[in-house]
Amino acid sequence: MVSPSMQGKYRNQQDINWYPGHMLKAKKELAEQLKRVDVVLEMRDARIPVSSVNQDFEELLGHKKRILIFNKTALADQEVTRNWEESFRTQDIPFLFIDAIKKSHLQKLLPLSRNIMQQKWSAFRRRGIRPPSLKLLICGIPNVGKSSLINRLSGRKAAETGPAPGGTSHQDWIKLGSDVELLDTPGILWPKIKDRETGLRLAITGAIKDSIVGTSQLSIYLIGILKQKLPDKLQKFYQLTPENLALFPEDILQKIAENRGCLKRGGAVDQPRAESLLLRDFRQGKLGRLSFDYPKPDDEV
Ligand SMILES: Nc1nc2c(ncn2[C@@H]2O[C@H](COP(=O)(O)OP(=O)(O)OP(=O)(O)O)[C@@H](O)[C@H]2O)c(=O)[nH]1
Ligand SMILES: [Mg+2]
Known part of the structure; x- marks a missing residue:
C-alpha cells in the first residue's frame, strides 16, 4: 500500500x-x-x-x-x-x-x-x-x-x-x-506496528499521541501529501505562492510559519507553533478532505 x-x-x-x-x-x-x-x-x-x-x-x-x-x-x-x-x-x-x-x-x-x-x-x-x-x-x-x-x-x-x-x-x-x-471503552492500539507508514497514518489522524512521532516529522509528512493531493487548498489556506509550493516540505512549513505570524520574540520563526497549527487545521478539516488508505492501490498517496 x-x-x-x-x-x-x-x-x-x-x-x-x-x-x-x-x-x-x-x-x-x-x-x-x-x-x-x-x-x-x-x-x-x-x-x-x-x-x-x-x-x-x-x-x-x-x-x-x-x-x-x-x-x-x-x-x-x-x-x-x-x-x-x-x-x-x-x-x-x-x-x-x-x-x-x-x-x-x-x-x-x-x-x-x-x-x-x-x-x-x-x-x-x-x-x-x-x-x-x-x-x-x-x-x-x-x-x-x-x-x-x-x-x-x-x-x-x-x-x-x-x-x-x-x-x-x-x-x-x-x-x-x-x-x-x-x-x-478506552482506545486500544497493538504492541508492534509493523510498518512505519501505518504508524504515520495513525499518528496524523490522531490515534497515536503527537510526541511519539514528533510534530516536526508529522508536519513534514503531511505537507508532502497535501502538496500531492490538495495543493490548491494548501496554497490558498496559508496564502502561499505557486513558487512556495514547489519548495521542500520543510521550507513550505517555514513559509506557513511566516505567513501565520508564528514568530518568536526577535522575529525568528517559531517552528513548533507552526507545526501545531498545521496539524490542528488539518484535523479540523480546514485543509480539505483527505484519505490515506485507498482500496485501489493506484490512487495511493
Ligand atoms: N470531524 C470529526 N471529528 C470527530 C468525529 N468524532 C469524533 N471527533 C473528534 O475526535 C476527537 C476524539 O473524539 P473522542 O470521542 O474523544 O474519541 P475516542 O475514540 O473516544 O477517544 P479515546 O477515548 O481516546 O479512545 C474529538 O476532538 C472529537 O471532537 C467525527 O465524526 N468527525
Ligand atoms: Mg473515548
Whole structure:
C-alpha cells in the first residue's frame, strides 16, 4: 500500500509504536465484558479503513456479532469513501460509514443492531419472555470518536471526549433510553506496528499521541501529501505562492510559519507553533478532505 517514494523516504527511520500499560489493561477488561454484550461496534477511521484495523480485535472478538463503524467520514475523500463502501459490500460483515460530529447516518445504527438480535429475541418472545435491553460495546483505536458517538446517540455529554488520544481511561456503561445500554471503552492500539507508514497514518489522524512521532516529522509528512493531493487548498489556506509550493516540505512549513505570524520574540520563526497549527487545521478539516488508505492501490498517496 505504500508508494515507492514514501517507502524510500521513511524506510530507514525508527518504528512507530505506542502501547502504554493502560491499553493492555483495557484489552483484558474488554475481553472480560464480551460475554455480557450482544453486539460489538468496532470503530475505525474512514480515512484509514485499513490502517485503523486492530488485528488483536480479530482474535479477541472471535464470532461475536459485530458492526464495523467507519467514523469521521466528513474528513475523508468522498470518492475514496464510495470505493471503500463498494468494496465492503462484497463482504458479509455489516458496516456503516458515519460522522459523529456531523451526525450523518447515525440513525441507522440502532435499527441495524436490533436487526442483528431479531432471531434471538423472537425466541425469547415465543417463550413469553420479554427480551432484555440491548447491550452494545464500542471499541476501536484511540481518538477515533467512540465517546463522541455515544454522546450523539444519548443526546447528552455522557462520555468524556477530547482532541488528544486517551480521553477515555476506563470502561463506562451508558444508558440510551430504557432498552439500550452502551459500554464505552478506552482506545486500544497493538504492541508492534509493523510498518512505519501505518504508524504515520495513525499518528496524523490522531490515534497515536503527537510526541511519539514528533510534530516536526508529522508536519513534514503531511505537507508532502497535501502538496500531492490538495495543493490548491494548501496554497490558498496559508496564502502561499505557486513558487512556495514547489519548495521542500520543510521550507513550505517555514513559509506557513511566516505567513501565520508564528514568530518568536526577535522575529525568528517559531517552528513548533507552526507545526501545531498545521496539524490542528488539518484535523479540523480546514485543509480539505483527505484519505490515506485507498482500496485501489493506484490512487495511493
Ligand atoms: N470531524 C470529526 N471529528 C470527530 C468525529 N468524532 C469524533 N471527533 C473528534 O475526535 C476527537 C476524539 O473524539 P473522542 O470521542 O474523544 O474519541 P475516542 O475514540 O473516544 O477517544 P479515546 O477515548 O481516546 O479512545 C474529538 O476532538 C472529537 O471532537 C467525527 O465524526 N468527525
Ligand atoms: Mg473515548
